[in-house]
Amino acid sequence: MNIIVCVKQVLDPEIPPAKFKIDPETKQVIPPPGVPPVISVYDERAVEAACRLKDTHKGNITVISMGSEKAADVIKHAISMGADDGFVLSDAAFENLDSFGIAYVLSKAIEKIGGYDLVLCGRQAADWGAGQVGSILAEILGIPIVTLACDIEAADKNIKVKRIVSDGYEVLEAPLPSLVTVSSEIGLPRLPAGMRLMIARKKQIPVWTAQDIGAEASQLGTDNAHTEITGLSVPDRKTECEIITGATSSEAAVNLAVKLNELK
Amino acid sequence: MSPVSATYWGIPGYAIFWVLFIIAFGLFVQRVYVLLRLMSLGKQENRFGRIGLRIKNMLFEVIPQWCSLRSVTRKDLAGLGHALMFWGFGFFLISYIVFIGLAEGFGLHAVLMGTTFETVYASILDIAGVFVIIAIVWAAIRRYVIRPERLEINVEAGVIMIMVFSLMALHFCIEGFGIAGSGESAAWPPLGAAFARFLSGTDISQSTLTAVSHGAWWLHYALILGFLVYIPRSKHLHVLAAGPNIFFKPIGPNVVLEPIPLEAIEDPEGTEAFGVSKIQDFTWKDLLDLYACAVCGRCHVNCPAQVSGKSLSPKEVIHNLKEHLLEAGPGLLAGDTGESAKGQNKTLIGDVVTEDEIWACTTCGACQEVCPVGIEHIRKIIELRQNLVMAQSKMPESAQLMLRNMQSRGHPWSGAQSLRLRGDWTQDLELNILSPGDSAHTLFWVGCTGALIDRNVNATLSLTRVLKAAGVDFAVLGEAETCCGDPARRAGYDFQFQILAEENIELLKSYNIKKIITSCPHCYNTMKNEYPLYGGDFKVVHYTELIANLVSQGTLKLTKELDAIVTYHDPCYLSRYNEVYLEPRRIFQDIPKAQLREMERSKKTTFCCGGGGGHLWIEEQPGTTKINHIRIEEVIETGADTVVTSCPYCLQMLEEGIEHKGIKDSLQAKDLIEVVEATMK
Numbered sequence: 001m002n003i004i005v006c007v008k009q010v011l012d013p014e015i016p017p018a019k020f021k022i023d024p025e026t027k028q029v030i031p032p033p034g035v036p037p038v039i040s041v042y043d044e045r046a047v048e049a050a051c052r053l054k055d056t057h058k059g060n061i062t063v064i065s066m067g068s069e070k071a072a073d074v075i076k077h078a079i080s081m082g083a084d085d086g087f088v089l090s091d092a093a094f095e096n097l098d099s100f101g102i103a104y105v106l107s108k109a110i111e112k113i114g115g116y117d118l119v120l121c122g123r124q125a126a127d128w129g130a131g132q133v134g135s136i137l138a139e140i141l142g143i144p145i146v147t148l149a150c151d152i153e154a155a156d157k158n159i160k161v162k163r164i165v166s167d168g169y170e171v172l173e174a175p176l177p178s179l180v181t182v183s184s185e186i187g188l189p190r191l192p193a194g195m196r197l198m199i200a201r202k203k204q205i206p207v208w209t210a211q212d213i214g215a216e217a218s219q220l221g222t223d224n225a226h227t228e229i230t231g232l233s234v235p236d237r238k239t240e241c242e243i244i245t246g247a248t249s250s251e252a253a254v255n256l257a258v259k260l261n262e263l264k
Numbered sequence: 265m266s267p268v269s270a271t272y273w274g275i276p277g278y279a280i281f282w283v284l285f286i287i288a289f290g291l292f293v294q295r296v297y298v299l300l301r302l303m304s305l306g307k308q309e310n311r312f313g314r315i316g317l318r319i320k321n322m323l324f325e326v327i328p329q330w331c332s333l334r335s336v337t338r339k340d341l342a343g344l345g346h347a348l349m350f351w352g353f354g355f356f357l358i359s360y361i362v363f364i365g366l367a368e369g370f371g372l373h374a375v376l377m378g379t380t381f382e383t384v385y386a387s388i389l390d391i392a393g394v395f396v397i398i399a400i401v402w403a404a405i406r407r408y409v410i411r412p413e414r415l416e417i418n419v420e421a422g423v424i425m426i427m428v429f430s431l432m433a434l435h436f437c438i439e440g441f442g443i444a445g446s447g448e449s450a451a452w453p454p455l456g457a458a459f460a461r462f463l464s465g466t467d468i469s470q471s472t473l474t475a476v477s478h479g480a481w482w483l484h485y486a487l488i489l490g491f492l493v494y495i496p497r498s499k500h501l502h503v504l505a506a507g508p509n510i511f512f513k514p515i516g517p518n519v520v521l522e523p524i525p526l527e528a529i530e531d532p533e534g535t536e537a538f539g540v541s542k543i544q545d546f547t548w549k550d551l552l553d554l555y556a557c558a559v560c561g562r563c564h565v566n567c568p569a570q571v572s573g574k575s576l577s578p579k580e581v582i583h584n585l586k587e588h589l590l591e592a593g594p595g596l597l598a599g600d601t602g603e604s605a606k607g608q609n610k611t612l613i614g615d616v617v618t619e620d621e622i623w624a625c626t627t628c629g630a631c632q633e634v635c636p637v638g639i640e641h642i643r644k645i646i647e648l649r650q651n652l653v654m655a656q657s658k659m660p661e662s663a664q665l666m667l668r669n670m671q672s673r674g675h676p677w678s679g680a681q682s683l684r685l686r687g688d689w690t691q692d693l694e695l696n697i698l699s700p701g702d703s704a705h706t707l708f709w710v711g712c713t714g715a716l717i718d719r720n721v722n723a724t725l726s727l728t729r730v731l732k733a734a735g736v737d738f739a740v741l742g743e744a745e746t747c748c749g750d751p752a753r754r755a756g757y758d759f760q761f762q763i764l765a766e767e768n769i770e771l772l773k774s775y776n777i778k779k780i781i782t783s784c785p786h787c788y789n790t791m792k793n794e795y796p797l798y799g800g801d802f803k804v805v806h807y808t809e810l811i812a813n814l815v816s817q818g819t820l821k822l823t824k825e826l827d828a829i830v831t832y833h834d835p836c837y838l839s840r841y842n843e844v845y846l847e848p849r850r851i852f853q854d855i856p857k858a859q860l861r862e863m864e865r866s867k868k869t870t871f872c873c874g875g876g877g878g879h880l881w882i883e884e885q886p887g888t889t890k891i892n893h894i895r896i897e898e899v900i901e902t903g904a905d906t907v908v909t910s911c912p913y914c915l916q917m918l919e920e921g922i923e924h925k926g927i928k929d930s931l932q933a934k935d936l937i938e939v940v941e942a943t944m945k
Contacts, residue, residue, distance in 0.1 A: 012673065016683035034686045034743025038672050077672065191664050192671065193657050197759045 001059035001154060003050045004113060005120045006106050006137070007043035007078060009071045010127040012036070020234060027232040029127075039074040042122025044081075046182040048189040049152055050120050051082035057154055059117075060084050064109050066094055066102060072205040080192035080200035087113075091210040093220045098227040101220055103136035108213040110141060118159065119179040123148055134181040144174045150185035266377070267478040268368040281369060281485070288489035295496040296504070299555060302593040309522075309547035311512040322511040331510065331636040335562055342406065342560075343636070345399045352396035353428070356435070359389055360488055386439065386453040393432045394455070400429045414561025414579075420498045427491060434484035438477055445474030505555035506637040512549050513638035517793040518629060518841065521643055524758055539650025539756065542612055543589050544596060550644055554586035556637040563631035563641065568872040569624040573888040576624035578631040578641045581617055585644075588616045613648055613656075622648045623660055624885060627754050627877030628836040633868055649756025659755070666881035667757045674746035674764070675712040676881055682716040687743030689714075689721045693728060697742040703776040704739035709791070711784035712747050713880075713912035719919065720912040723935035727783055727807055730941050734820045736810075738781060744771070750786040753794070755878035762798070765790075769800035779803040781810055783937070785837035785844075785911045786876070792842065806838060808910050811940055812847035815854045824943040825857040831904035832860060832936075833895070833918060834870035835911035843868070848910055848936055855943045861902040871895055875913035896921030899931065910936040 012035050021030045031037070039047075050061045063078040063086035065071040075086030089109050097105065110119060119141070124131030138145035150169060151162035157176055162169045164183050174180075192200070210220065218224070244259055246252030268277040325331040329347035336343040362385075367376045376382060404425050407415050415421075439456025444463035447470055451457055463473060495503055514520045524538065540546055563578035564570055570577045592607030610616055622645055631641045652658045653667070669678040675686070689710070690697060698704060708731065714724040731738055749764035772780070780802045782788040792804035814820035832848055839845040845867040852860045865871040874884070874891030884890055896918065899907045907918055918933040925931075 014673075014678060016685070018683065019685055032685055036673065080671075188661070188664065189668075190657055191653065191659070191667055191757070193654055195759075197671075197763060201763065 001053060001057045001118065002116045003053060003059060003061045003118045003120060004110055004116045005043070005046050005050050005061060005063045005078065005083065006133070007047065007063055007065045007074050007122070008040045008125050008127075009037045009065060009067050009074045010040045010125060012038045013041065013126050017237075022232050022234060024232060027229045029232075036073070037070065039077050040122055040126040042124055042126060042182065042184060043074075044077075044122075044189045045184055045186050046120040046122045047078045047081050047083060049149070049180075049182045049186050050118075051190065053118070053152060053154055054082060062086060062113055062116075064089060064106065064113075066090070066105050066109075069207055072207075075205045076200040076203060077192075079203055080196045081190055082192075082196065086203075086205055088205055088207045089209075089213065090207050091215075093210045093215070093217060096222075097220065098225045099130050099132035100136055100226045101224065103133050103140055104219050105210075105213070105215055106133070106137050107140040108215045109208060110137075112208075112213050117176045118154075119143070119177070121179065121181045123181045123183045131181075134179060138179040141177075141179065143177050143179055145179045145181070146172050146174055147181045148183045149180045150183055152180060152182075152186075266368055266373045267481040269373070270478065280482075284486065284489055285369070288492050291493045292496060295493075298594075299496060299501070301597055302589055303548050303551045303555070305544040305589075305593060305596055306546050306548035306551045307544070309549050311514075311549050314515055317515060318511050318513075321513065321515075322507060325510045326507055331506075331638075335634050335636060340412070342403075342412075345402050345406075346636075348395045348399040349403075349428075352392040352399065355389055355392040356396070356431070359385065364485065364488070383452045386456065389435065390439075390453040390455040393435050396428065397432050400425055400432070412565075414565040416559070416561070418499075418559075420500065423494070424498070424500050427487060427494070431484055431487055431491075434480045434487070437480040438484065441473045441477035441480060444468075445470050445472075445477050499557075499559050501555050502558035502637060505552060506558070509552050509556035510638045512552065514640070517789075518632055519627070519640070519642045519646075521646060521753065521758070521794065523762065523797050538654040538758075539652070540612065540644070540647040541651040541655065543585065543592060543616075545612075545651075546585075546644065546647070550640065551589060553639040553644075554582055554589055557582045557586065557639055558637070559583055560636065562634040562636070563639075566630040566634050566869075568626055568628055568630065568874065568891045568894070572874075572884075572891045572894055574620070574624040574885045575618065576621040581621060581644070582639060582641065584616050588612070613652060617648060619652065619658065620885060622652065623663070623882065625877055626836075626872045626874060626879045626891065628872035629840045630836075630869070630872065633840055646754060646756060649754075650758055651756075653756040654759060660882055662881055662883040663755050663878060666878060667752060667755060667760065670747060670749075670752045670757070670760050670764075675716065676747060676751045676878075677712060677716050684716050684718070684721070685743065686715055686745060689724055690740065690742045693725075695728070695742070696739040698739050698744070698775050700774070702739070705777070706736070706738045706779045706781065707772065707775070707777045708738045708740050708781045708783075709748070709787055710740065710745060711782065711787045711912065713916070714783050715745065717912070717916070720915060720935075723912065723915065723937055724783060726935065726941045727937045730811065730820070730937060730944060731781070733944060734814045736781075736814075739775070741771075748784075748787040748790045750790045751878045751881065753790070754876070755882065765795055765798045765800070769795060769798055772800065772802065777802060779805070781805055781807055783807050783910075783912070785835045785842070786913065789837045789841050806842075806844055806847075806910070808838070808847045808851065808936060809844060811937070812850045815851055820940075821945045822851070822855045822940065822943045823945045826855045826859075826939065826943050827857070828906045829859045829861060829902075829904045830906045830908050830939070831863055831899055831902040832866070833863070833873065833899065833907055833909040833914055834866055834868075835909060835914045836870060836872055836876055838910060839870050840868050845870075848908075851936065851940060855939070858943075861904050863898050863902055865898065871898060873909075873911075873914040873917035875917045880913050880916065890921075890924075892917035892921040893924055896925055896931075900925075900927075905931060906939075907931065907933050908936050908939055909933070 011029060011031055015032060015035055019032045023030055054061055061083040063075050063083045065074055066089040069088060069090050071088045075088060079086060089105055094105055121134040135145055146161040146163055148164045149161045150164050153160040158173050159176060159178060161172050161180055163172055164185055244252055244256045246255050268281050270277045329350055332343035332346040366372045406412060407421060436455060436459055439453060440459030440463055443450050443456055443460035495501060559579060561579050567578050588607060595606050595608055625645045627642050629642060665678060666676045670676050710724050714720045747764055749761035753761035780791055782804060785806060788804060788806045815822060834845050852858045872891055873895055909915055909918060915933055915935055922928055922931050922933060
């Protein structure tokens with residue numbers, strides 16, 4: 001089973017909130033010093049899902065990441081978890097693309113790799129959280145998509161996907177090749193075992209430019225963008241803390257229930 | 265006439281003597297051979313360097329019994345009993361060789377017996393015999409009546425006590441009945457002669473007396489041979505293995521973790537080779553450790569995990585590994601590794617040692633410190649963790665979280681645990697922060713906790729100010745510093761440690777660093793004792809060593825009075841691992857009016873704070889006492905109002921203990937450097 005996983009390198013979401021700064025002029029995030037970017041948490045779960053499929057069905061996992069050349073680090077992280085190969089897609093023309101542009105670039109790289117049975121993405125990126133790339137990518141590739149997977153089973157020419165819905169899950173079947181976006185409910189990603197860390201460390205990660213994957217400039221221009229960022233700001237967060245007390249714990253519980261009822 | 269030259273039922277005594285000897289010795293050799301073969305199942309390890317020093321160490325430990333006397337405390341005098349038994353029995357052992365082997369076996373009876381040498385030696389034996397009897401009776405009372413926690417009631421101990429006691433009793437019988445039977449009156453040996461005088465006063469005939477003496481002699485000969493056969497088949501194997509085990513003890517750091525030879529690993533997907541998952545994955549020295557253990561239980565009562573109610577007992581681990589080796593080893597030697605073979609159906613991790621036991625260890629080293637025979641418990645546990653983490657990916661979730669942080673963020677603190685960035689502490693300080701191309705002689709290595717956790721940052725800032733005041737020229741790495749790798753290594757994720765070590769060494773070398781000042785004992789131990797194996801040879805000092813020197817040189821003057829009653833909590837990785845415990849006390853001596861009250865467990869026998877071995881991040885087994893809560897009780901016992909330490913982990917654990925107790929008003933925890941700064945001129 002050949003799996004392609006799309007991963008994104010993001011600002012460490014565990015940066016203390018006070019350290020998070022943006023430049024409203026350029027509408028960009030200013031990364032704090034000394035904090036290495038990490039693999040987007042949902043994408044890491046997509047890699048985990050791929051590794052689990054590889055554990056039972058063998059096969060090959062290729063990881064692609066569009067971003068700066070430093071994105072090689074997240075490819076290496078995926079390789080240390082169990083992926084086999086990876087490519088960074090980096091080109092000045094790829095900067096500031098919206099979800100449609102990104103999906104286009106990824107589709108060109110996926111077409112270049114070819115021979116895939118399954119494409120996996122995280123349910124959304126941990127930074128912008130749009131959650132659109134997977135769906136658009138499936139559309140461009142012309143393959144079925146199942147979103148928000150919490151479990152993927154492969155059988156012959158089909159996959160069976162457990163998909164998270166608000167009150168439980170539903171089970172869907174799709175033919176291969178398909179695209180699945182993976183949700184965090186799939187479980188903790190593995191700790192890279194043994195030699196894999198060393199393999200990943202030594203691995204050379206090729207960088208593909210727009211030319212390498214045959215991405216047309218006409219598709220990458222801002223005129224082609226479907227969305228525009230009009231403003232970017234750190235949300236004002238206000239928390240008011242009120243401690244509900246009571247002489248006994250049951251009394252406190254009653255007071256709490258009353259309060260909650262008031263606020264309903 | 266000697267017992268051996270007599271004839272019994274027509275069989276010459278000599279023949280009986282030698283036949284019995286050959287049978288017993290044969291059984292002894294056969295067992296020792298099997299044990300050596302089992303030991304050879306282990307992996308290779310070179311423990312033969314510096315032979316001279318090793319011999320010296322062994323003789324110094326064993327002959328004066330420093331090995332057992334070292335652990336003698338007011339509450340536990342057993343080591344003294346062991347020494348009495350060792351010395352006393354040592355004299356008997358020599359007498360067995362001379363007066364049984366040479367005199368009776370090789371026919372030198374006429375040359376040796378009846379000489380002044382014999383009389384003098386027999387007199388010494390009389391005294392030694394009394395000491396051994398005292399020690400045996402005392403040991404029996406202790407084990408079967410007093411029943412200290414560390415000892416268990418077992419048959420083997422009883423058998424050996426009865427054997428030794430019988431040998432002593434028989435010794436006096438042989439002497440007494442022998443002298444009385446000969447009809448001579450003798451003044452020496454004193455106890456034998458006195459017993460003979462008593463027997464002569466009875467109306468037992470001389471021939472009966474001689475016959476009893478001979479009978480006792482043969483019985484005691486049989487017992488000695490029985491001893492020879494029994495020893496290698498019981499826990500008293502330690503009599504044979506302890507000396508060699510002390511000989512092969514590590515020279516230098518007590519916990520020897522070998523680098524994993526990455527180049528030698530041919531199949532990168534085959535990860536079962538990492539750490540220890542089978543008994544034969546240990547080295548031969550690890551297996552010798554198992555033979556050396558006498559199940560004395562000193563490790564058991566000093567292990568913080570055990571004391572706090574966790575399932576780990578270092579004694580049980582070693583004992584169970586030994587049982588497993590003896591059970592499964594013969595099958596392995598025969599190449600029979602089928603499921604049906606004896607002991608093969610047991611998994612080392614799971615059946616012999618449980619995962620809970622493996623994860624409960626804080627690597628504090630108390631077990632190794634009190635072990636009289638030099639058993640290395642800690643590296644066994646770490647190697648078992650290596651297999652769990654690197655080959656099986658099995659670990660507590662809290663450990664996994666920490667290790668994932670180490671891997672992706674270069675430090676063990678995650679999420680809301682730290683609201684700081686690595687370089688934050690350097691803000692608004694005039695510091696020499698190194699950037700590529702710079703060069704510096706001395707580096708202050710802050711450590712993750714000292715850079716990321718508010719409470720510990722205070723100590724870091726304090727140290728920075730003290731160093732500056734003392735005119736120490738130092739540089740820092742600021743945001744470029746990463747973890748030294750210690751938590752990953754102790755948690756068994758040795759690859760991550762190796763990556764961090766290699767990257768750090770490369771970075772430090774690029775700045776031409778020669779000397780490193782550390783504030784964290786864990787960084788200190790790792791960089792001082794473990795980095796050299798990866799090519800990092802730096803002079804590493806802990807700040808307590810540096811400050812103690814600055815104070816004694818007069819560069820740093822501590823002139824303000826300390827208005828507090830303090831106790832000092834020795835961090836394991838400083839005092840036990842690296843023998844730095846006098847320096848902090850020297851600093852206290854130089855502080856005017858400092859009142860230092862020692863805890864009962866201090867210096868090299870300090871008690872863990874509960875935070876070592878990755879346990880600052882790994883959850884303690886639910887339902888057990890927290891180790892730091894036990895330590896806080898010991899702090900309170902001293903009556904101190906301030907507990908001082910010199911480790912960021914310890915500081916956190918002690919503060920948590922104080923908070924838990926709700927005694928913040930009467931007790932506070934401080935880093936030693938904060939005390940130094942407060943009393944500095």
